[in-house]
Amino acid sequence: MADIVLKVAGISKRFGGLQALSDVGLTIERGQVYGLIGPNGAGKTTFFNVITGLYTPDSGSFELAGKPYQPTAVHEVARAGIARTFQNIRLFAEMTALENVMVGRHVRTHSGLLGAIFRTGGFKEEERQITERARELLEYVGIAKYADYKARTLSYGDQRRLEIARALATDPQLIALDEPAAGMNATEKVMLRELIDRIRKDNRTILLIEHDVKLVMGLCDRVTVLDYGKLIAEGTPYDVQRNEKVIEAYLGHSHTNAPAKGEGDAA
Numbered sequence: 030m031a032d033i034v035l036k037v038a039g040i041s042k043r044f045g046g047l048q049a050l051s052d053v054g055l056t057i058e059r060g061q062v063y064g065l066i067g068p069n070g071a072g073k074t075t076f077f078n079v080i081t082g083l084y085t086p087d088s089g090s091f092e093l094a095g096k097p098y099q100p101t102a103v104h105e106v107a108r109a110g111i112a113r114t115f116q117n118i119r120l121f122a123e124m125t126a127l128e129n130v131m132v133g134r135h136v137r138t139h140s141g142l143l144g145a146i147f148r149t150g151g152f153k154e155e156e157r158q159i160t161e162r163a164r165e166l167l168e169y170v171g172i173a174k175y176a177d178y179k180a181r182t183l184s185y186g187d188q189r190r191l192e193i194a195r196a197l198a199t200d201p202q203l204i205a206l207d208e209p210a211a212g213m214n215a216t217e218k219v220m221l222r223e224l225i226d227r228i229r230k231d232n233r234t235i236l237l238i239e240h241d242v243k244l245v246m247g248l249c250d251r252v253t254v255l256d257y258g259k260l261i262a263e264g265t266p267y268d269v270q271r272n273e274k275v276i277e278a279y280l281g282h283s284h285t286n287a288p289a290k291g292e293g294d295a296a
């Protein structure tokens with residue numbers, strides 16, 4: 030039987046007169062890289078914000094690793110096992126790269142405030158483990174040499190890697206990446222692709238919103254396409270980019286990143 034990590038169904042969200050999402054659902058299996066695409070304003074970010082607790086949906090059901098979860102608050106969602114990155118990088122700019130990852134790890138710690146104040150033995154051991162794990166994760170995403178640099182001094186591509194390391198630090202069931210390639214140059218994109226591939230090989234599960242359709246088509250196992258808040262196609266990259274509705278949706282929006290037939294076909 031398939032090992033389902035995320036199963037959401039019937040998500041609707043209205044902003045005043047605008048129906049941003051209408052009855053959208055998707056199912057993601059463990060180890061998949063799952064893409065969410067669609068023209069500008071299709072509802073991708075709204076969907077991300079709903080499943081990660083930033084927006085309250087008007088309707089919808091949510092299951093993470095077989096258990097129902099209510100995305101009512103961001104920290105609850107992180108504890109439940111979804112970690113995310115943001116379209117506009119949200120790091121602690123004045124903290125070091127290492128400290129940024131350690132913050133992510135604290136979602137999973139136990140000593141609590143009193144342990145921290147009195148620096149109990151348990152707290153110190155936990156801090157040691159957190160630091161060690163954070164260093165491993167910086168190594169994993171390829172920026173270990175910048176561990177002690179302030180986050181704001183890192184290059185754009187490296188800041189995105191740092192965000193991913195911080196997300197991984199929470200030991201998530203699902204990592205939701207919101208436009209990870211935005212603003213990256215070609216070399217950074219190649220490195221990002223390698224990193225996402227490595228994360229997948231480690232049997233982690235990724236949900237990806239991305240404007241770079243070539244990247245999505247090359248990386249994802251399955252793709253859902255939204256248009257005007259509705260799901261218009263779901264399937265393998267190969268099928269989705271040949272779907273008439275998808276082609277029409279992108280052409281209708283005069284989108285420069287339209288999924289041209291054959292481009293980025295999964296090997």
Ligand SMILES: Nc1ncnc2c1ncn2[C@@H]1O[C@H](COP(=O)(O)OP(=O)(O)OP(=O)(O)O)[C@@H](O)[C@H]1O
Pocket residue numbers: 044047049067068069070071072073074075076
């Ligand atoms: N907080 C909000 N209040 C009102 N309208 C909103 C809000 N957030 C999103 N919308 C509207 O909902 C629709 C879907 O927006 P959303 O940002 O989810 O689309 P998107 O697919 O992520 O677009 P893009 O690719 O441009 O980032 C848009 O028409 C947008 O203007």
